[in-house]
Each structure stands twice: as structure tokens, then as C-alpha cells.
Amino acid sequence: MSEPLLAVRDLNVTYRSEAGAVPAVRGVSFDLAPGETLGLAGESGCGKSTIAGALLRVLPRGTEVTGEVLLDGEDVLGMKPGRLRAVRWTEMSIVFQGALHALNPVQRVGDQIAEAIEVHRTAENSETRVAELLETVGMPARRAGDFPHQLSGGQRQRILIALALACNPRILIADEPTTALDVMVQAQVLELLERLQKELALSMIFITHDLSTLSYVCRRTAVMYAGRIIEEGLADEVFARPKHPYTAALAAAFPLIGDRSHRMNPSGLAGDPPDPRAIPSGCPFHPRCTVAVAECTNADVELWPAGEGRQAACIHVLDCAVR
Amino acid sequence: MSDVLLETRGVHVRFAGRHGDVARAIDGVDLVVKKGEVLALVGESGCGKTTLARTIMGLERPAEGEVIFENEPIRYDRGFLRTYRGKVQMVFQDPMGSLNPRQTVYEAVAEGLRIQKVPGSEATRVGDALARAGLRPPERFVHLYPYELSGGQRQRVVIAGAMVLNPSLLVADEPVSSLDASVRGEILKLMLELVHDAGVTILVVTHDLGLAWNIADRIAVMYLGRIVEEGPAEKLLSHPRHPYTRALLSVVPEAEEMEQQILQGEAPDPTRIPSGCRFHPRCPLVASGEAERLGIEERCRGDDLSLHEVAPGHHAACHAL
Numbered sequence: 001m002s003e004p005l006l007a008v009r010d011l012n013v014t015y016r017s018e019a020g021a022v023p024a025v026r027g028v029s030f031d032l033a034p035g036e037t038l039g040l041a042g043e044s045g046c047g048k049s050t051i052a053g054a055l056l057r058v059l060p061r062g063t064e065v066t067g068e069v070l071l072d073g074e075d076v077l078g079m080k081p082g083r084l085r086a087v088r089w090t091e092m093s094i095v096f097q098g099a100l101h102a103l104n105p106v107q108r109v110g111d112q113i114a115e116a117i118e119v120h121r122t123a124e125n126s127e128t129r130v131a132e133l134l135e136t137v138g139m140p141a142r143r144a145g146d147f148p149h150q151l152s153g154g155q156r157q158r159i160l161i162a163l164a165l166a167c168n169p170r171i172l173i174a175d176e177p178t179t180a181l182d183v184m185v186q187a188q189v190l191e192l193l194e195r196l197q198k199e200l201a202l203s204m205i206f207i208t209h210d211l212s213t214l215s216y217v218c219r220r221t222a223v224m225y226a227g228r229i230i231e232e233g234l235a236d237e238v239f240a241r242p243k244h245p246y247t248a249a250l251a252a253a254f255p256l257i258g259d260r261s262h263r264m265n266p267s268g269l270a271g272d273p274p275d276p277r278a279i280p281s282g283c284p285f286h287p288r289c290t291v292a293v294a295e296c297t298n299a300d301v302e303l304w305p306a307g308e309g310r311q312a313a314c315i316h317v318l319d320c321a322v323r
Numbered sequence: 324m325s326d327v328l329l330e331t332r333g334v335h336v337r338f339a340g341r342h343g344d345v346a347r348a349i350d351g352v353d354l355v356v357k358k359g360e361v362l363a364l365v366g367e368s369g370c371g372k373t374t375l376a377r378t379i380m381g382l383e384r385p386a387e388g389e390v391i392f393e394n395e396p397i398r399y400d401r402g403f404l405r406t407y408r409g410k411v412q413m414v415f416q417d418p419m420g421s422l423n424p425r426q427t428v429y430e431a432v433a434e435g436l437r438i439q440k441v442p443g444s445e446a447t448r449v450g451d452a453l454a455r456a457g458l459r460p461p462e463r464f465v466h467l468y469p470y471e472l473s474g475g476q477r478q479r480v481v482i483a484g485a486m487v488l489n490p491s492l493l494v495a496d497e498p499v500s501s502l503d504a505s506v507r508g509e510i511l512k513l514m515l516e517l518v519h520d521a522g523v524t525i526l527v528v529t530h531d532l533g534l535a536w537n538i539a540d541r542i543a544v545m546y547l548g549r550i551v552e553e554g555p556a557e558k559l560l561s562h563p564r565h566p567y568t569r570a571l572l573s574v575v576p577e578a579e580e581m582e583q584q585i586l587q588g589e590a591p592d593p594t595r596i597p598s599g600c601r602f603h604p605r606c607p608l609v610a611s612g613e614a615e616r617l618g619i620e621e622r623c624r625g626d627d628l629s630l631h632e633v634a635p636g637h638h639a640a641c642h643a644l
Contacts, residue, residue, distance in 0.1 A: 043503040043504055043505060044503055152589050154589060182367040182368050182530060182589075183367065183530055183532075183571060183574055183575060184367060184570070184571065184574060184585065184586050184589075185367075185589060186574070187574035187583065187585045188585055188587070191585055209503065209504050210504070210576070211504075212576035213576050215576070216576045246505075249505055249508075250504050250505060252508065253504040253505060253507050253508050254504070254533055254576070255533050255536060255537060257532060257533060257536045257560050257572070257575065258536075258560070258561060259536075262536065262537060263536060263537075263557070264515065264537070264538065265537070266507075266508040266511035266512050266515070266537040266538060267508045267512075268505055268506060268507055268508020268509035268510070268511070268512060269505035269506070269508070269509070270509065272473040272474075272475055272476070272503075272506065273473075273503060273505070288505075
């Protein structure tokens with residue numbers, strides 16, 4: 001097996017707030033191989049976007065980050081500002097959610113892309129490069145002269161992808177890139193990301209709350225709950241045969257059309273995701289879990305092997321699979 | 324007794340565009356909502372589904388056509404609308420936006436009762452509505468403010484506020500799209516309970532076909548201000564007839580075993596509705612030459628058409644059918 005391009009080791013992120021420390025990510029480790037697409041799934045507040053922020057160190061000042069983020073063996077968390085600036089955009093870049101807010105409303109989109117190129121001096125002629133990038137994301141070069149408000153949601157998302165690709169990064173982090181888009185446009189953007197990933201041999205981290213999208217885009221997927229990875233494996237497998245009851249509930253929230261067991265029978269989880277300031281003891285999922293047993297309230301759960309290439313943080317995988 | 328609760332007949336809603344042009348947001352919609360059913364109105368953003376919901380609520384006045392509720396056309400005077408809105412209630416997408424941040428849960432739910440001047444014990448009605456919406460025990464919630472609630476709880480408060488008036492029709496515009504995945508199913512379950520236990524009829528506006536599979540009896544698919552296909556949910560989702568519905572279904576990650584048909588571009592804007600079948604510029608049948616082989620391409624480009632029956636109770640507007 002090849003060396004991981006990116007190795008995250010025991011990442012912990014704690015936000016400071018007036019109401020005290022908020023542990024958003026609590027001991028997360030994963031690898032990303034060259035050319036691989038890894039999905040990070042979970043609900044709002046589970047820490048998935050915080051991980052994206054930690055990888056590129058764009059979290060609010062004062063946030064406590066421990067652990068290691070090894071890019072080709074070099075720890076991003078220990079990089080000096082100059083080195084970090086070189087790594088951002090040219091090694092790793094992010095496509096944020098909310099395409100409208102990430103673009104400057106009073107600057108032409110072509111100029112926004114050119115700015116990134118010029119700051120990093122990665123191309124001789126930024127104008128040609130902008131045209132090339134727009135073409136890569138399936139937009140006519142003349143749209144470079146448009147302002148964000150002249151573009152549709154899908155086009156703005158394409159601009160953000162072009163922007164992220166401006167300096168030929170090796171790793172693309174896509175944080176809910178299709179969430180605010182319509183189904184058809186969502187399919188267009190997913191198709192684009194899939195094509196780019198292949199053509200440019202990108203490694204991708206794809207963050208979303210929609211497990212069904214992941215099984216479509218990613219090879220491997222990790223599911224997060226309350227700041228931890230609670231299940232990991234091949235995306236198709238995780239979605240089709242979840243080992244952790246939380247993953248099962250999440251998968252059932254997006255029913256397969258045609259699956260009779262979901263017809264007139266929506267399934268959800270009672271309760272709400274936990275407040276990161278008051279994470280339940282033992283398995284953090286136990287208050288909402290339908291198969292919890294007494295020991296779940298105080299057991300130390302960790303990611304245990306759960307079949308080939310699978311891991312799950314549920315004591316039930318120790319004896320047998322959940323279902 | 325008729326089983327029709329609400330009907331729109333030939334409804335057109337037009338908005339003035341910025342450059343003196345006219346947006347035909349609703350361009351001739353005949354829709355029937357039957358008593359006790361869950362009807363899902365699906366389509367992409369900009370197709371007019373929210374405008375249609377607002378028209379049904381009496382918030383937009385049709386330029387042509389009428390909305391008929393319990394066999395009577397709705398009128399637009401204040402007196403009529405006030406009574407009408409006691410019977411037809413709306414739940415919006417974003418519960419944080421529809422709740423007043425300075426009002427307690429109790430105040431939010433009681434507001435409708437006060438506006439409608441409903442007699443009887445307000446506190447009992449509010450408590451019952453909260454309990455019915457799954458906020459139990461109600462005493463635990465009445466004094467809380469929206470910021471103290473989770474997203475799912477807020478949406479339950481909004482639903483309680485709508486249900487406290489015992490409406491016959493609940494119009495829900497994307498009721499779960501801003502909620503977390505695990506909470507989504509719980510709210511959908513609640514909506515089905517309301518249909519079964521409180522006898523309410525639900526019109527749910529959504530872009531989410533999975534939601535329709537979860538709770539809808541019937542589905543109406545909207546494209547550029549028109550209903551292009553309508554029928555029983557199971558039939559429509561397992562055998563979609565209109566090429567637009569087929570494309571829409573093929574890109575839903577939850578729909579398996581369908582070859583993806585990703586339509587290029589986005590829906591044209593309603594100030595420039597294409598001639599003929601309004602879907603023809605994006606239609607895979609036209610693009611692939613299939614329409615030409617069938618000898619209908621000219622009609623696709625030139626002849627506008629309305630819904631016709633393609634199977635019992637199942638209607639679509641396509642020249643190829």
C-alpha cells in the first residue's frame with residue numbers, strides 16, 4: 001500500500017467560548033491516499049467542518065488544536081506562517097458550502113480567481129489560466145467578467161471549484177459543496193467533481209450530511225458523531241450495511257425510492273444531536289440508541305474492527321454485527 | 324359529498340420583471356387536493372411551487388383562474404381571508420425564521436388562537452397542540468424561547484402553532500430541508516400522525532423525491548409554472564412517464580438502477596417560457612433525436628400541451644405519450 005498523502009493523527013479541536021470550552025473534534029485519525037476520495041459524513045455540529053478548518057488552519061484565533069496533520073510526513077499544525085501560506089492553495093484547498101457567501105460580491109469572478117493565481121505566482125499569465133480553469137469547470141471563459149450575482153447557484157459553485165483548483169492543489173476539501181443546490185444542479189456538480197478527481201488525479205475529502213451522496217462519490221467513508229469517527233469503511237458497504245446504529249439511522253433518513261420498508265414509514269432518531277459542551281458519558285450515542293445496553297452508559301468505546309476494511313465504535317460489533 | 328378539499332382552476336400568477344417583462348410564475352395550474360391525503364408538489368427551485376403554495380394560502384392573488392376551497396372560490400377581502408387562514412395553515416422551511424425570537428413557545432402557539440379569537444381555554448389548547456406535536460410534557464416547553472430549542476423542536480413548535488387551530492389543510496413548504504438528517508424522519512412521522520389522528524390534509528412542497536416516497540399519497544411534478552405530471556406516488560415514482568420526472572428521479576442518489584440523465588443548464592427563467600412544450604429545450608427525447616424518430620419533434624417545439632391521462636389516475640403532459 002502506498003504512503004498516505006495526508007495522515008491525521010489524534011486530532012483534537014477545542015473552541016473557546018464565553019460559556020467555556022467546546023470540544024468539537026475529539027481524537028480523530030484517518031489517512032488519505034494519493035488519488036483517493038474520502039467521505040466525512042455526519043450531522044451539523046458533529047465536527048466535520050471543524051476538521052476541514054483544522055487541516056488548513058483556518059479556525060478562529062484561540063482555538064486549541066492538538067494532534068498531527070501530516071502532509072507528506074510534514075506536520076501542518078507546526079508549520080511557520082510562510083510555509084503554511086505556500087501549502088494552502090498549492091497543496092490543499094477548500095471548496096466551501098454557501099457559494100454566495102464565499103465570493104466577493106463586488107469583484108468580477110475572473111479577477112477573484114486571478115488574484116489567487118498571482119498571490120501564489122503559479123502561472124505566467126493569469127488571464128490564460130483563468131480561461132483554462134473556467135473551461136475545466138464547464139463554464140465559458142467570457143463569464144470571467146461577471147459578478148457573482150449574475151451567476152446562478154450552480155455556476156457560482158463552479159467558480160468556487162475553479163478557485164480552489166487555481167494553484168493545482170493535490171488535495172481538494174469539499175465542504176458540503178452541493179447542499180444548497182437543486183437536485184439537477186447537484187448532479188451536475190457531483191459529475192464535475194468526479195471528472196476532475198480522475199483527470200487531475202486529485203485526492204479529495206468530501207464532507208456532507210447526506211450519506212447517499214457519499215456512496216456515489218467516495219470510495220471510503222467515515223461517519224462522525226459528537227466529534228468522533230464512529231464508523232469507517234467502503235462507502236457502498238457503510239451505506240448498505242451499516243454496523244453502527246447511528247449510521248443505520250442516518251442511512252434510513254435518505255430512503256431508497258422503491259424500498260417498500262420505507263413507504264409511508266419515515267424513520268428517524270428520537271432526540272437531538274448532543275451539545276458538544278455536555279457530551280454523554282460512555283458511548284456518546286447511547287441516549288438515542290435503540291439497541292443500547294446497560295454498559296453503553298460507561299463503556300469506553302473505540303473504533304473496533306468490524307469486518308474487512310471496516311471499523312465501528314459500538315460494543316455490539318465485539319460480539320456480532322448490529323443487524 | 325365530494326372528496327375534494329381544495330382545487331385550483333386555471334390559475335395564473337404573474338409578476339412584473341425588472342425590465343418591464345412579465346414572469347409567468349404560475350402558468351395555468353389545475354390541481355386537486357383530496358380530503359385526508361398527503362399531496363407532494365415537487366420540482367426544482369424557481370419552478371413556481373412555493374408561489375403556488377402561497378396562492379393557495381391566499382397570499383398571492385391569481386391574475387386568472389381561482390382557488391376553490393370546500394366548493395367555494397376564495398375571496399380576497401380581509402374578513403374572508405381571516406376565517407380562511409383558520410382552516411388553511413402554512414408551515415415554512417426555516418423554523419428559526421418563522422418564530423419570533425422574543426416570543427416564548429406558549430406565545431408562539433397561542434398567537435393564532437388570539438388572531439382567530441377562538442373561545443375556550445387557551446392554555447389547554449396550547450398544551451394539547453404542543454403534546455400532539457411531540458413536545459411532551461408541554462409544561463417543559465411553554466416558557467422556553469426559540470434559541471433554547473433544537474432545530475427539530477423548533478419545527479415542532481411551528482407545527483403546533485399551525486395545528487392549534489385544527490385546520491383542514493396544512494401547507495408545508497420544505498418542512499424538513501433545514502433539519503438534521505436524523506431529526507427529519509421524526510418530523511415526517513409526526514406529519515403522518517397528524518393525517519391519521521387529526522384528520523388534516525397535507526400539501527407538502529418539496530424538491531425531495533425521497534420525502535415523497537416516505538409520506539405522499541399523490542405527487543404533482545411542476546416545471547416552469549405548470550404541472551407536467553401528476554399521479555399516485557408509487558406509480559409515479561416507479562413508472563415516471565414524463566421525461567422531466569424521469570430525469571429528476573435518475574439523479575436522486577436514492578433511486579437505484581436508473582441510468583443517470585443529467586439535464587444540462589438550469590430551468591429557463593419564467594419571463595421567457597419556451598414555445599411548444601416548455602421542457603423541449605432540455606428534453607432528452609428531443610436532444611437524442613428520439614422525438615424526431617417518433618415524428619413529434621415539430622409538435623414538441625411548437626404545440627403547447629396540457630395534462631392528459633396516461634394511466635388511470637395518472638396524468639402527464641408530453642407529446643411522446
